[in-house]
Amino acid sequence: MSSTTMEASAALDGFHPITRQWFTEAFPEPTRAQTLAWPAIAAGRSTLLLAPTGSGKTLAAFLVAIDRIMFGLPEPTLSENKPGVRVLYISPLKALGVDVERNLRAPLAGVRAVAQREGVPFHEPQVGVRSGDTPAAERTRLNRQPPEILITTPESLYLILTSRSRDILRDVDTVIVDEIHSLVATKRGTHLFLSLERLERLRREDDPQRRPLQRIGLSATQRPLDEVARLLGGAEADANPEQPVRPRPVEIVEAGRSKQIAVTIEVPVEDMTQLAQPVVTGSAAGAPQPASIWPAIHPRLVELIRGHRSTMIFVNSRRLAERLAAAINELAEEELALAHHGSIAKDTRLVIEDRLKLGQLPAIVATSSMELGIDMGAVDLVVQIEAPPSIASGLQR
The missing domain is CATH 3.40.50.300 (P-loop containing nucleotide triphosphate hydrolases)
Known part of the structure; x- marks a missing residue:
């Protein structure tokens, strides 16, 4: 067995046997992005993953969270009658959020089928989408019956955090920021990172010592990675202004590869x-x-x-x-x-x-x-x- 194959196999060791069985039945092996990212994500570390489009980085971010919800122990802080969102996926585009929601159906259905076949109990997470396109009736339903996985945009996250709906986010333990490179250099990105700190504060209202959010950033193009990781992780600060701000650690996983792209520049007129x-x-x-x-x-x-x-x-x-x-x-x-x-x-x-x-x-x-x-x-x-x-x-x- 080659070292690459051994590394790919080891990346699956952190999953529940049912999740691992589904993956090996569905795919020949993990992609390089998944092989490198899963150990860090499964260990609960905040992670910035740099990988090209089509490298499986969305599943690299989501599969650990799906595994935790379906087979892990719940960590509710709300009443049992009103569970909250566990995983928050933030998309810079409404169309990308809808696309991700569709792409989650296959792993959820696949893991469910294997669990049913093997007779293993599981909890299937509900997935919801909230953006500017979401009708008022659907927003009301999401507030009353919040999904474990919520797909949203930076603007909708801000609106949730500044309304009575914010209580559905008290149980969030994982935040995934997709295409983070489109946000970091903009005011929109600054606004999002402030919203993440608001979310951090909301989670700790009942337990100030609660573990920080696990933040996962996905990007295909952005550099410098150190600066992107710093913005993604945020920082801890004390009430005493004399105490230094402490950046939260973020592990950088670089799984980029060179692409062969044919580029042609055309000028439609001769002169x-x-x-x-x-x-x-x-x-x-x-x-x-x-x-x-x-x-x-x-x-x-x-x-x-x-x-x-x-x-x-x-x-x-x-x-x-x-x-x-x-x-x-x-x-x-x-x-x-x-x-x-x-x-x-x-x-x-x-x-x-x-x-x-x-x-x-x-x-x-x-x-x-x-x-x-x-x-x-x-x-x-x-x-x-x-x-x-x-x-x-x-x-x-």
């Missing part, structure tokens, strides 16, 4: 300087207008879409997403592309995503709403129109 020369359009009284590059871009996009199985086109604004999708369809005289952004209704977004995954939609024109780790395995071409908003965003796309 870009010609675009600076005004042209007269419309009535004679109209002022000369600058030439447009878009009439040259649209035919090329139609050609690229028709030459590939599934295409994702990234743009930097919702308005451009709508205009570009409409122009592509008009030129092609058929529905080749649809726009995807945060202003589109939730149900419509889900239909668009499903159609692309199933190969029923040739292309999607998206803003950042689709760039963060959403499972789109059928996509074989990515097009970026204009410069991406940041280096991290460009790498992610």
Whole structure:
């Protein structure tokens, strides 16, 4: 047995036998990200996992928590009649949260099936999603019957913590922050890290000596890792301002790998300087207008879409997403592309995503709403129109 195989086998030793049996039946072996991360996560240590998209890092973060809830001893602080959330998954995008909720169904159903087959008692966790798209009736239900695993966004977490609903979070012992690189350099990220400290304080109202949250950060692109880990872990502080702030430890697990990516930069016109020369359009009284590059871009996009199985086109604004999708369809005289952004209704977004995954939609024109780790395995071409908003965003796309 090779050292790599032995290491992968040892990574499964921390799981309940039923969870381990399900995994070995479902997968040939753990991925590198899972092999390196599981020992730290199973030991209860806060962990920052750097791994590429498609490396199984979401299951690396979740499987330990699922194992604890299904076969571990509960640690309730609320009454037995009103259990609380145990695992809090924070997604920067609503679409990513919905995607993760779908992806959790397979391991939950698989572990349940093995446990039933072997006659082993278990507690199956409920999974809930709360975001800006969640209807009021569903939010009320989540408050009355909180799931053990709650998938939410930074903004929804803040709203829960500042309302009467916050009591459902007193039992949280694990927080998973996905695509953390999209948050650390922004005010949104600062707000999230403050919310995590509020959550820490809420958990300790009844027991000041309670163990800190286990925080798990997932990222595909972010560096420097030490700084990201510092922000993820937060710090302990005493009432005495003279006492130094004590950063909480976070273990960094780096499971990155080099990717072979074919990158082509295309300029749709031969001479870009010609675009600076005004042209007269419309009535004679109209002022000369600058030439447009878009009439040259649209035919090329139609050609690229028709030459590939599934295409994702990234743009930097919702308005451009709508205009570009409409122009592509008009030129092609058929529905080749649809726009995807945060202003589109939730149900419509889900239909668009499903159609692309199933190969029923040739292309999607998206803003950042689709760039963060959403499972789109059928996509074989990515097009970026204009410069991406940041280096991290460009790498992610």
